[in-house]
């Protein structure tokens with residue numbers, strides 16, 4: 323994954339349409355998303371960190387980022403150099419499973 | 428006050444006077460709230476026969492007036508029907524606002540009757556789409572929508588309002604003075620060093636050319652472009668939509684370049700040693716091969732509102748982001764202190780040579796059928812200088828590209844980015860509603876015309892006197908031409924039979940219908956249509972074998988241009 327970028331997006335969160343439009347931006351350029359981390363606050367302030375990479379080798383990374391930067395609700399996009407992703411951890415006690423409409427504990 | 432009333436009041440505050448649409452369960456509250464405005468004449472509602480046409484009409488209205496065009500559609504099929512119209516406006520940077528009704532909030536996500544995921548289908552085809560979630564949000568989102576649509580690179584915006592939000596009541600209304608958005612229209616940065624660099628390059632160039640695009644139309648920068656061209660004594664070429672910015676009788680205008688553009692315009696662009704693009708992205712329709720352009724080793728300069736265009740296709744050597752008018756004024760000021768540029772006699776001679784050379788191919792004599800260049804010439808003679816022309820998509824559109832002489836800014840509209848057949852008639856209707864003072868002609872193909880021709884009913888009912896000139900070649904001519912020329916004459920799935928009779932079709936709507944047998948018929952019927960001031964269809968038979976030339980082989984370079992009919996031995 324040499325052709326990878328790690329970016330931070332500062333945006334206004336109104337509803338999940340924000341994530342949809344960000345994902346669509348990269349999909350249209352045939353790029354892939356490695357991982358994503360988003361935090362949205364009650365007032366809409368939202369930061370998204372994500373890795374995008376160019377498996378298709380179409381060379382669209384730069385263009386995809388600058389294009390994203392002019393999308394309504396996006397304040398700016400930052401490309402992070404030397405960024406390292408510390409694997410996300412989550413703790414829980416119990417789970418409920420939903421599988422094709424069937425729920426099991 | 429009801430939400431739908433608030434919606435109407437908010438729209439009126441944005442200056443809305445005309446609205447194209449079709450009602451249904453979910454935008455009916457809106458309709459109920461504007462009855463009085465329609466009765467008093469404060470608002471005009473134009474009942475279209477298909478929502479796609481409502482979107483094209485709003486688009487044509489916007490292109491003709493410079494103000495956002497507005498439409499409304501109901502949830503579900505109403506919304507999905509506008510998709511083609513929205514993406515057409517999006518690709519051609521036209522400001523359109525769509526007010527759509529949605530199912531009640533508690534019905535969403537439940538496959539309820541006519542539920543469409545309106546945001547889901549709208550995001551990819553618009554500049555923005557928003558769900559109004561509460562009644563309080565109505566005024567600010569209407570304001571925001573008009574602002575987004577009409578600033579920066581203009582484009583379509585969808586405001587989706589659930590029916591129950593429209594039905595709710597509100598006591599205290601706050602109309603916002605300003606927008607509330609995380610959005611910026613692009614900035615205009617005047618960088619004196621770059622202005623100087625551009626000026627010096629222009630002064631030094633021996634074979635400069637200006638390439639003009641839609642950005643010049645929206646920045647109202649026609650005068651500045653002409654001044655710059657005059658000052659430098661340099662030729663102007665345009666993109667297909669950029670045609671709308673430059674009067675065709677401007678002596679230094681060579682024409683629209685590109686895929687089906689004028690060969691001399693493409694050659695001037697290729698042979699130039701400096702190309703300054705103004706409000707034009709280097710689209711794949713204009714520069715069909717980036718390598719071919721780069722190989723010319725010319726200096727590329729660009730003045731463009733959207734700075735992201737500088738990173739597509741060709742990276743300009745010098746670029747300035749911002750409003751074309753403001754930046755051209757800076758450039759003109761800087762140039763004026765440098766004194767006169769010495770005339771490029773050799774370059775001007777070469778341009779005239781190119782014009783003369785290609786002119787023998789582009790004006791073939793009659794051979795039994797009327798020839799499109801002559802049809803367009805007849806139209807030019809019969810129409811006033813400021814007439815507006817719209818087109819469908821196909822050969823006829825390409826003939827309009829090369830041969831229609833629009834003489835005023837904002838008078839030629841075509842679906843150039845999306846190539847949407849069916850754009851012609853409804854966009855002409857929208858243009859006519861926005862500019863009733865202008866004669867508006869839809870120069871159409873039979874295939875394109877039949878896609879939205881049912882809206883003639885609206886033109887008649889609502890008295891929108893547009894003139895449709897239909898090139899009837901009984902075929903999907905442009906596709907047929909590609910099969911004929913580049914697919915070994917394997918012609919399939921393009922030729923029509925005798926249905927419909929376009930005259931009877933037009934008459935059945937109550938439009939005037941004429942059949943032109945020669946060029947003077949065309950002029951006479953156009954003059955009659957203008958005089959009678961009623962919707963009129965003029966059928967013009969065209970040979971299905973006629974080619975739209977110049978053309979390129981699929982994926983071809985501009986230098987591979989084909990200017991004469993390869994099926995014939997003689998030139999034409």
Ligand SMILES: Cc1ncc(C[n+]2csc(CCOP(=O)(O)OP(=O)(O)O)c2C)c(N)n1
Nearest residue numbers: 821822823846848872873874875903904905
């Ligand atoms: C909605 C749509 N469907 C299909 C096409 C593909 N297409 C491009 S030109 C063309 C032929 C158009 O025929 P007509 O309107 O009769 O124009 P002509 O080429 O005959 O002048 C077709 C089918 C398109 N551009 N738009």
Ligand SMILES: [Mg+2]
Nearest residue numbers: 872873902904
């Ligand atoms: Mg046809």
